[in-house]
Amino acid sequence: MQSFRRLLSAGCLALVAAAPIGAESPSMQEVVTGIVVSARTGQPLAGAQVVVEGTGQGVATNSAGRFLITNISGATVTLRVVLIGYREYTEVYQAGDATIQIELEETAIDLDAIVVTGTAGGSQTRAIGTTIAQLDMTEALQVGQSGTFQEMLNSNVSGLNMASGPGNVGTGGAMKIRGIGSVTLGSGPLVYVDGVRIDNNSNARIGSDQGNGTMRGGSVSRLNDLNPEEIQSVEVIKGPAAATLYGTEASAGVIQITTKRGTVGAPQWEVTVRQGVSYLSNAVGRWPAVYDAGTNPCPNCEILPSGVRKFEVLKSEQALGHGIPFTYGHDQTYGISSRGGTDLLRYYFSAQVDRDEGFVEWNHQNKYSARANLEITPNEQLSISTNMGFLRSKSRFNGGGPFPIEFVSSIYWGTPAAAEDERRRGWNWTPPWAMETVDVTEGIDRMIASGTVRHNPFPWLVHRVTGGADFGSAVSGRMVPRSPLGSADFFGAMSLGHVETTERSVTQANVDYGATATFDLPFLGTTSETSVGAQYYVKKTHEFGAVGDQFPAPGPGTVSSAAVKTGWEDFIENKTFGLYVQEQLSWNNRLFATVAFRGDDNSAFGENFDFILYPKVSGSWVLSEESFFNISLVDNLKLRAAWGRAGRQPDVFAARRLYAPITAGGDQPGLTTDAVGNPDLKPEVGEELEVGFDASLLDDRIGIGFTVYNKDTRDAIIARPVSPSSGFAGTQFVNVGQLNNRGIEIEASATLVRSGSVDWDIGFNYATNNSEVVDLGGLPTIFLFGQRHQEGLPVGAVFVENVVSAEFDANGNIVNDQCEATPEQGGGMVPCSMAQPVYRGPSVPTWYGGVNTSVRLLQNFRVFALVDFSGGYTKISGDLAASHLLFQNSQQILEREDAQLAAMSEIVGNWLQAGVLKGGLAKLRELSLSYTLSDEIASLAGSDGGSLTISARNLFNLWEAQSGTFGRREIDVELTRQWNASREGGVYHQTSMPPATTVAMTVRLNY
Template identity: 30%
Template sequence: MNTVRISFMRTISASRLLGAAVLTLLCALVPAVVRAQTVSGRVADATGKAVTGAQVAVAGTGIRATADAEGRYRLTVSAPGAIALRVTAIGYTPQSKALTVAAGQSATVDFTLTANPVGLDAIIVTATGQLQKAREIPNDVTQVAAGDVEKAPVTNFADLLNARAAGVTVLPSSGTTGGGARVRIRGSNSVSLSNEPVFFIDGIRVNSGATGNASNTVGVGGQNPSRINDIQVEDLEAIEAVKGPSAGTLYGTAAANGIVQVRTKRGRPGPTQWTAYVEGGTLYDHTTWPDNFFGLDTTKTGSARFGCTLQDAALNLCRQNGGVVTLNPLRDDSPFRMGSRQQYGVSLSGGSEATTFFLAGHFENELGVFLNNYLNRVSLVGNVHNQVRQGLAVGVNTRFTNSDLRLPDNDNNALGYLGSGLLGNATGRNGWGFLQPNDVRKINTDQTINRFTGSLDADATPFSWLTARAVIGLDFTNRYDQRTLAPNQVPFNQSTLDGSRAADPVQVFDFTSNFSASARRQLTSTISSSTTFGLQWFRERSVFVFASGQKLAAGTSSLAGVVIPSVNEDQVESRTLGTFVEEQLGYRDRLFVTGALRRDKNSSFGKNFGFITYPKVGGSWVVSEEPFFPQPAWLNSLRLRVAYGQSGIQPGTTDALQFYNPVVAIVAGNDVPAFVIGNLGNADLKPERTTETEAGFDADLANDRLHLDVTFYSKSSRDALISRPLAPSFGVTTAQFYNLGKVSNKGVEITLSGQLARGATVWDFALSAFGNRNRLIDLGKDFLGHDIPQIIFTPQRHVEGFPLGGYWGQKYTFNDANGDGIITSGEVTLAPTFSYLGTPFPTQGASLNTGLSWKDRLRLQITLDYRAGMSLYNLTAEFRCRQGNCPELVDPRVPLADQARAVAAVFKGDPIGYIQDADFLKVREVSLTYYAPAASA
């Protein structure tokens, strides 16, 4: 994809009509403040550029102010005397200054901050919503630069997350417009449950469905949308990846796979600032599609002339006296078009010291490379925050998304362009197999989304030593999946000619209620204490209605026009109640010890299982600040850290329940309602528990030009849900879930970032690398005490001692015994046992993000992405051979090894030759950005 983005920003007087209307309405809620002593000033960075949004606070009080667009702040001090001001800003080292304020007088204090986005004094938002310095946190938290959206070709949230955090792997479902992605953090933990992380936006949990019915109820062959791409990247302030249980204990059950925290933009005090952008780009297919091969036998007629394979020729069933014919409809009768992308957006922000606002609107239109593939999306955002009074602030965050997506049939799908093109026919239809492009274009599969995400938060400082935060919110997704095949339009088989209709409304509700309070005290002159208590409640409810019908009446696209209707309904609900307490002791602001406990109760637990407790303990030591530590010139700071913690994954909603499924029975020749056992349930079922130990160090080097972050982790999951087989004599379902399994992940993550050049020309970079070792340790025992056999879904298996979902097959040997240059079935011998072939997930990887800026006007940025240690099943190539049109089975010029690979797969049922190395090095992004002078906006 090629994109061009133009944006401009203008600051106008807040007296403009819209700014005035917003401020007048909101400021009416703010009580008058009696003037007293005032302190004002400006917060800037080392270049003099304003640090907008910096927080300036009077230490030990709830008095604070926010720097406006020009970096200026103003606050009122209730009593004269000596005070200490402390300024904090995300991405900068905090700074403090002491001063004495005379009665009724004003004072001016300016601050110059040092940029330090990843150093020890960088500001991190914790699980409780509190701001905390990185030096105090015993585990690794990776921050993703949301600002990259303005200087890189980022079109969705998955793009922004990809190749920017060590240990975070993004797996796109396809290159189709509207396609989604799966996310893995530090490997896979579960055999039976989801391995996706949990996503939070502004403190509330949100729907992130990327697979199965959570993504789309109408299958199109493997392409799945992902709800994380509903997030508008232009409205994001920061993204933080909390990578494992050692960091995610306070998030409780469901946090074992990691947490991704997203914070959206807020307004800053000052004049109303308008920002607008226009983005345009093109999409094109640059794949070299393979030819379809056919052996020509001129002694035969009709389609049989083109069906002479090497195997048949060796058996004298045909003769390739006409040679080999090749056709390539994907190239010669291309179904592809030049796609296009356009996006427009505008935002305005500003406000007073008391009330700030951020409003934004976006429109996106993307036309994919297929005619029946497009995405239209409108996103609206409104965030308002009000300092009600000293020590109390409230905020409202709202987002609305409407999108219309049309997906083409493709991938593992005979009704798709690629299926018909790669499995072509040598006779008729211009070389296409099952359908021609005009037929495929008449299949309409659509998804409509109306999504609202809203939250209300309140921050209170009733005492100088006590802060409290409350957040309540709802993420509601109203989805409509539909598909129409008009009668007599799609000539694949009689069913498609009859026509059909599917219309599936889906509603997903995610409720969040979160309260926490933190007490910070200086116990002695050298020891500090921070105690946090919290209460959380989550509720997720999904309602699916599956309505479809066959034999659609001509001229209608309604279910009312079908002859054979079918309807089903599914409701899924999960509730979690959790409490936590955390205590952190600090010594001289360089040694911190943290301990925490989290207790959860979830509605998916078995009725005999009560609460589950997750512990956490960790330590952080800035050893370079100790008097005994040597002070080499090349080392500015060194922090050692270690953390231990637990978290979990709740069972599926109905896994623990015994329930019955409704069916239709025939009694005396009549249809009557009846029930059969749907699940035996397990009253003792509990969540999968994941334990992680993490250790590492952070170092600032070369006069703070470089930052090095190294982390080692060991993560083990026990009580993993395993489907235990039942004896046939039970006469019911064949399996029952029990907590039996164990899974292990061990790895290392390294990140080196910094600036290699400063001044008029700035060269910055971030280099990250990771390694992961995933193993299934135990599958448990069956009811007779025997080992549960490996779980097989050919060619993948869950096998003890090997990675989850590894590829397995029988190795083979071959020998052209008669020397005729053709490998036949009898000349390929399979090994008697199955061997491990590889894992579908990368075991190691690295990424490089680097940029060169000149005078804050021109910037060149490049992103490289490397993944290794993984394999993929090339089902496309194997399936082409099974259809008899791949070169390995037709062309005698193909090497014998390639012939043997196809023979083993097609005639021996062993796809080992198509389990292929999937390592790659990609130039993922290249962008050139010019920043025009502010006066030109």
């Protein structure tokens, strides 16, 4: 931590020293200034790149669409304007012209957009044989609510499945691209920011929990450390066919993030203020009642005709005058940014403060972020850029850890038996006033720094070197203060005083070199583009922690003040070195063929395995630009196909033979066998074929992208039991498995209405994914909690007994009970006394997507709505299952009126079966109204322009596949369990807080 602070201080001093340089400006020559607007609506367009052809000069328009370019030499200037979603524009203007208005025409597909592909020069969309999704973050922030990075990405990219985090400020969810590609290594994509690979852990522990930590408090995603306000664009590279050049660990896809850049001209300032509220919708009514057959006094119980008592702890609290623990959290953001510079030096600086509060008073997050991006262009052949982002945050979570340090179960399973207890008042484990005394926290210090030198020594050659690192330190803690009641208080032995603290420092650094040579070949209009490159990557993780128990007296709650102390420490290092070569041929800039190879060596490979090669072949054809193409309804049509491979490295120590320290006889140190290792262990290899097309129709009113893919994970790593005769216990990781993922992806957009006063656009994305465990290499089925990895079935298939029917006879006995039989039992039905777990469905959504619509009214107003949806899977609600069968505190189980539920309880016995649900919902995720300030209103604030947006997120569900079982509802059908890598695809969830509804007003002003 101290080293990080010294590094942060040095970085800040460097930025302060550099700032005045960026403000200097040489003597001005001619200038050109103007505004970029939509040709259809006349509205200003922010973030458009305005470039002077033949020079390195270029600027980005501000949120008012305005630009200023200085130091123009000559009588005329050729401007090229590029913006995602619009046709590229080129025109000649007179130097000194201050009245330029550039009107950009929208395009459903942009064939000339430059995307990051891993090579030195990038590639035009037309040349790429795979689908790459692009998100203009500036545009997304203009129309909607600024949220976490994951929230901004959710539902905007087809093929990306995002699990929403719980209603616990500071937490997040996991993401997958094209399904589950591994059963042991996780399925998260690689993430790069300005060329630097960053820590993208989406399963970070809460409260120093040594377990997974996601069942109750939720998990923390390091991606949400990123500030969307600093991001210009996001590109999602899906699957091995597209990610070959990224090598080992890229088989699950790659996310490329580009932050904002400086411009030539006077400083452009933007001030952002957000004020909002976060709350739990239907805070009382969403919680199901608890039932029992007790006879003790219960002041706020309702006695049903059956004699069963009904109790709702929140309504009881209201009746007693105590109120409920839920409140309205205040969300706020204050940000400022500046961009500008000269031909020599351009800069972008920003700083932002965020304070988000949850719907309980002890849940909040303070976040401070800053960014400084500089670009130096000494001449037209050389450019040097540096990018530095800083983050400091402190979160206090709503629970996180083992029972009873969590809150939801105290409401969900409130107990009538304790309703008259003055200390508990019917709360089950931990009442809110006790939960509020527990500190479950996380503090983050992080810096992401990179530098790129780009050199064009000849017109035909460009090469660049990029280097940088992600320095991160996360300090997690959980502290239970000493109670005067000692172990008799709510937290048991922890009420004597308990503290845990863990510091996890992660440094990821990489150096990449790439060069691209372009030549026109002397036949058939052919162009050759040859790229070579190398990458060195290292990741170091240093983690240490301590636990203290039994404070002798009330005090600061540190480990050193505890009577019993334990500690631990880990250090992990992983390195990769890779080389690549790529050849791309193009004919008349319409037909493209690409062949590439990437070779990697990684320190996690077994000692008998040294090197792996990943090939790739792709092609694309812009058919609509051929002379014979004569379909008037089609504006653009591009056909594409690609095949390729990428890898997924083993865990760092999976190949190594390990020994563990012990205390031997006479209290002497010793060693014992721990893991047998595998010297032949190699990476998993993702192999994918994808085919598709992109088209725009009817004068660019309609855009369609379609992709079908088939991805195999070969040499999948499986844990094989170790023979006891080896002297080692446990399992050995071996490359014997094979998985398959296949599906389709559709992206579509349409302009339904174009007029002077009303414009109506709609967007749609839809994806399917079906996985299969093809081969386990002769190993037996892998059993999980209510799930299995079984050959011929989806990864993480749900397996629970299924009571199909049952009846009561006249005496209340269960008769005619029928349960689904296994294939080994011959299929069909068997008496429930013979029931075995049967396949109930896949564990992750098999279809998902989103629909958005935007309506512009009276030029300055825009209404935006987003609906996302998913379905086609099965999940297990521990809340429902436990209420019906484990704790037996539901009305249905106590009144014994449902024979099917009674058979589950009295014959089959597995309590999970009462919590099996069809997974699926459609949700109104976001609704917003934006107003672009008129010049008259903006001038009242002394501003050149701006916007005001009122938005709401997580409003309500439009459709639910199944909301509950046996008359008892889930708290929220969106809740899903996020397992760690060893339980990829797990669906069991329990006592997670529902997502919050947020309403905010955001004001942006430009100066």
